[in-house]
Amino acid sequence: MLVLNYLEIILLKKRIAVIGSGVSGLTLANELSNFWDVTVFEKSSGVGGRMATRTMHPFEFDHGAQFFTARTEVFKKFLAPFIDQEIVTTWSPKIISLEKGKKSFKRLWFEPHFIAQPKMTNLAKSLSKSLNIHLNTKIDKVCKKNSRWSLLDNDEVVGEGFDWIVFSAPAPQIREIFNFSSINFEGLEDVNYLPCFSLMLGFKSDITLNFNAALVKDSPINWISMNSSKPGRERFKTLVIHSHNNWAHKNLKMELSQVQDMLFTELKSLIGSSCSNFDHIDTHSWRYAKNVVSAGREFFKDDTLKIGLCGDWCRGDRIEDAFLSGKGLAMELMKI
Numbered sequence: 336m337l338v339l340n341y342l343e344i345i346l347l348k349k350r351i352a353v354i355g356s357g358v359s360g361l362t363l364a365n366e367l368s369n370f371w372d373v374t375v376f377e378k379s380s381g382v383g384g385r386m387a388t389r390t391m392h393p394f395e396f397d398h399g400a401q402f403f404t405a406r407t408e409v410f411k412k413f414l415a416p417f418i419d420q421e422i423v424t425t426w427s428p429k430i431i432s433l434e435k436g437k438k439s440f441k442r443l444w445f446e447p448h449f450i451a452q453p454k455m456t457n458l459a460k461s462l463s464k465s466l467n468i469h470l471n472t473k474i475d476k477v478c479k480k481n482s483r484w485s486l487l488d489n490d491e492v493v494g495e496g497f498d499w500i501v502f503s504a505p506a507p508q509i510r511e512i513f514n515f516s517s518i519n520f521e522g523l524e525d526v527n528y529l530p531c532f533s534l535m536l537g538f539k540s541d542i543t544l545n546f547n548a549a550l551v552k553d554s555p556i557n558w559i560s561m562n563s564s565k566p567g568r569e570r571f572k573t574l575v576i577h578s579h580n581n582w583a584h585k586n587l588k589m590e591l592s593q594v595q596d597m598l599f600t601e602l603k604s605l606i607g608s609s610c611s612n613f614d615h616i617d618t619h620s621w622r623y624a625k626n627v628v629s630a631g632r633e634f635f636k637d638d639t640l641k642i643g644l645c646g647d648w649c650r651g652d653r654i655e656d657a658f659l660s661g662k663g664l665a666m667e668l669m670k671i
């Protein structure tokens with residue numbers, strides 16, 4: 336009878352490198368981690384990707400994804416234990432439509448809108464608990480040695496001996512790595528994103544608005560949310576404002592300080608000057624915020640190269656798309 340000891344089992348495990356620790360990369364890494372030897376490489380100092388929270392003590396801002404919906408059974412099933420543990424909960428804001436010179440009106444949401452609490456990054460943190468993750472490591476090149484993959488950051492090898500690599504970054508960032516590595520995937524070229532600016536305001540004193548969230552029409556601003564109205568964030572009042580994606584596209588090269596001034600002036604004209612009483616102001620530019628041309632498929636997998644690609648951009652522009660892409664690719668890899 337063949338009896339394998341622990342070391343032999345480890346040695347038999349396939350080794351995989353996952354580039355990116357957003358929802359898609361972490362979903363895939365988690366699914367595979369019981370069967371494969373998984374290492375995640377992330378260029379930022381924290382996990383979560385665009386499901387992000389910026390801390391500017393004492394304020395915290397969910398300056399990326401605002402909430403997420405769950406429309407498929409597989410995503411609902413995945414969320415259930417996180418809801419039980421109160422890592423994920425629903426947000427039911429008073430939401431309105433806002434347009435200058437017009438009377439605002441209340442909007443209705445017809446499905447649950449989920450958030451992680453007490454901040455958006457907490458779902459990613461929870462998913463990454465038992466994973467081997469290298470933060471602050473930007474992979475800019477990959478190459479094959481003796482049919483195994485090596486990964487490089489600034490010409491320094493940061494990982495080697497991998498059977499497979501999965502790229503889970505936005506498609507244009509994957510293309511940058513492939514340009515240096517002469518790899519090509521048909522269909523990747525067409526994928527396109529629009530940018531977004533996030534304006535963040537923190538208040539130590541009170542600020543009162545007659546809404547928790549607003550969808551804005553006909554303005555450089557697309558979305559205003561009282562971020563502190565989300566469960567678990569009540570201590571200090573915080574506002575998160577998102578620019579319109581097309582406005583950000585037109586003004587992408589503008590100085591961030593100028594973008595901030597323009598968005599703040601627009602905000603005052605929409606909600607009044609009570610927002611001038613802020614204790615913190617900050618702006619972030621998301622170069623790849625919203626996928627506008629997707630690949631129209633769940634994921635990419637090349638068995639000859641031993642490369643997989645996943646991310647929201649494979650099938651859409653939302654957190655659920657990122658989850659489904661990562662999960663779908665993991666299920667396929669487990670068949671190998």
Ligand SMILES: Cc1cc2nc3c(=O)[nH]c(=O)nc-3n(C[C@H](O)[C@H](O)[C@H](O)COP(=O)(O)OP(=O)(O)OC[C@H]3O[C@@H](n4cnc5c(N)ncnc54)[C@H](O)[C@@H]3O)c2cc1C
Binds near residue numbers: 399512623645
């Ligand atoms: C402003 C904004 C608002 C949004 N609002 C919503 C919303 O309300 N609801 C919703 O469902 N979705 C929303 N989204 C979209 C949602 O955030 C994304 O669909 C989802 O988070 C994408 O996950 P991902 O894993 O595909 O990619 P990402 O989250 O982008 O993760 C990719 C990761 O790869 C890392 N990376 C990139 N290149 C490299 C490299 N070379 N080496 C190492 N690491 C690398 C990045 O740092 C990042 O952590 C919003 C996004 C933005 C920006």
